[in-house]
Amino acid sequence: MDALVGFTGPPSETLLRSMIATLMHRGKAPGEVFLQSNHASLARLQLSDDHAVGLRLDRRGLIDGDVTLLVCGFLTRDGTESPGGSVALSGLIAEYRARGVAALARLQGAAIVAIADETAGALHVARIGAGVRTVFYGRYTDPSAATSRWLVASEPKAITSAPAFQAAIRPAAIAQYLAFSFVPGSGTMLQDVFELPAGHAVTLSADGSSNLTNLFPFEDGEWDGRGDGDDHSHWVAESRRVIADAVARRLPVGEPVGIFLSGGLDSSIVAAEVARQHNHRVLTYAIHFGKHYPNELQFARSVADRLGTEHHEVMVNPRQFAPRLRQMIWHLDDPIGDPITQPNFELARRVSQDVRYVFNGEGGDPLFGGPKNLPMMMQHWYGVPREPGFREKAYLASYRRAYEEWSRVLHPRIRDQIDPERDLESILAPFFQQTSVRSFLNKLMAINIRLKGAHLILPKVERMLAASGLTPLAPLFDEELIRLSFQMPPRMKLRSGDEKWVLKRAYEDDLPREVIERPKSGMRVPVHFWFRGEMRRLAKKTLASRHVREAELFDPDRIRQLLRYDIEEGAGRYGMRLWMLMTFELWRRVVVDRDRTGVSGGR
Template structure:
């Protein structure tokens, strides 16, 4: 788990770091520590045009790239990395293109404090930290924190694709080294070109001489990653799927079909509600920011199963929806079709409502004291939704990539896999794949009613037609059954505890626990958010 630490006394490691096991590295007058995994080291060495020392770690290689080539060199890198560099009196922070790894910072009485661990900064003696009420509202709206804010007041998160220079006087200078751009190319060979990029990204993430795992749901995204891994790897491919019980709807027929088709060693992990109840608090505490995703405990259990099989790398299919146009865009496209509101923030407000979380419940869910925060929630999405891209679909995808992708999907997987000594890698989030996605005409991503059309066509020959052409259904997680069954006691004890009252109106929570206020049982998802937040706040001693 998190190991990087920097403050006024210098850069150091709390413990060994993958790719930087021997402590800080030095190049010229620069000193750096980081958590760096590079997938294209050969390309970067060639770009340097000079001898790179034998045994050079990924951290040293990235530092040399920065020292020699600057932001142009960072754009060339493909990997998951954060780097903190002492440059004279300045501290330079770098976070990878898409946000696979995280880095937090704050300014205290002894200067800047930086860490990959939010909990470490929470406990830093020279930082005055407390609960950030603005972030509470953000989490309850999005089910994650979509920007640079954290739940710890005075601590922020470095945004992906950025170089952040922190000066001794507390000033900051932010530079973007990579951002997706809409450069549409009207051509007939997009599926073929995309296929080549997918193969390259997957091959670069396969562990040499080792077996590899794939988290296989049975949807098109994880299935295509499985098929590519099976085609390209010279070692056994192990696949892992989840079952919540034979009496509940599941995707096991599809994941089993893919595993058989691709000749993988397949395992199905049964996750009863009792296990969710027993492991939820522990899992939530592993995250630097809470994620209101009920798959967090299953994700951790899958990581444990892969680690028990001796794996060091597990691939996943994350990225298909936010990059190539999954179903979550349809509500916004319908809104735009029937739009009558011309107010400046109308589109951003509609986007917040489309999440169907607690945005419209905040006036009754939060106590008056907790509602005092006033920063508009639309600020996180409006720059993308009304941004420079011409296509509305691409604006939506850009927003999904920079908010949910960087602050939910990638960071959740990285933290939970790293907690068990694994690297969780997402080929569909490779920068080159994303760049190509924004060069594809929108009509080839959402082709009529066919979502992610170009992605499906790129891999059609690798998978059974049943998998390629099936509509997306998503993993059906029995949250309502858990909350009314094995999680009932924990939920009531936590949410009706006096310590919760400063944030949440107990009358609203009680009504949701009784299932009141809705024709359909949608309170379960809302209760899950509140429960997750409360458990995280307790783990971080913020209540």
């Protein structure tokens, strides 16, 4: 998978090489495209032969007078290019000169676009569409040039690796991590490092200012209640057409592909389309945690048998991955709030032996009303409004992470700096208060797409696969499919408590009935049991009192209670909380303290 690095200000080969060196793990056949001007330096690392993918560009970088353009990933023009068609960079520059950053709103695909405008003294960086490709930016004081710069990179480690960069934890981010299991929005765990929101462009100016532009306001196309909202045959046919097109635009040319197949509805739909359209080998992969733990292997097998794929089952257990936890955290650049990330990392290592491109079913829940929306919908229909912010509080509680006890977990030094209304609830308030989205279900889906999808699911998938030189393909996060989801009546997605109703109707003839009809259970990682067995020693060692006291981030007494499992209230969640706390502490050592023990590829 390719990667982007760059910065504003005068050229510096030392800085550029320092940033590039941290991203060489993303592929096996390095090549580089350098574009430099007096105002900005950009580099694209071509780390694999990605021309096999149907979405392609005629070139990847171009300098035209005072404008420099570089593209990382795969692009098509919205509505004007056929699948597999090319996008001319010279045309993009001409559109930019005429319309400014707004010209990038017409693009779709899995890409980052960077435009350095020397006349305007600005560097524009865009994260196209749903944000399948991620990009970060940060403010940096360059000791060698005695100047401040903006740094830009596909992964935060390329920013924090800059000479003399001081990585400092942002206190509010710790509370956000405990509540969400990730840091939502443009903030990250670190001060002065930001994640570009999906479907946005950021303008980074020489004076140190930055400005965001929304390029993908998909909410504006919401169904307005007019027309025949009960014509389900139309929406079923449209859903199938758009999903088929999304898969077609991502199919590699002339080589096998892999599919992460959980046996759930979303990955099974993607597998059905890939198997139907692709004329090369299709390999499917399912994970499990051993015979002692529940799994969904029978559903994945049933789908694979129905579609005729080459199916593989991969077992993951702590004895395998515990020695690689620090390595994975280095790749992720974040604590592993969602424990399914680690099994996916292990699965990617196995899949990379067979293929270079891997489809997944991510996106079905955010776009089509997955079951996690039901508790919030029930409260919306039957609940009684209470104090201000009750919806925000209820949503945070529905994550079932550590929202209710963040104040007990945090060290007083950190806790005293946290305002829950400012640092937690205010992240969600704009979604619930926006008047442009009328349906409450669509408000929830907008949260899931713009926050969970863009800042947890897609970054996790991208970096876990990039660590093994794989390119992820997520057709259910396609821009046209997101628009279609908002254009259809909400009852096509959630109907009498039946989630993803339109998807089930669209593919009920293609998949086994048990896959269509069974309720979603999700991939349950048995952390609760692991911390009573295989991972107990690692947790106690990592969260030893001396480490907790030295860091002054968490309350030592509360951590000791968690490690003894002395929690009567919510006892079933202690495994998740221990996982989040343990991986946070490992992240702190690897990223903030720069302790790279057990990390290969680190600096």
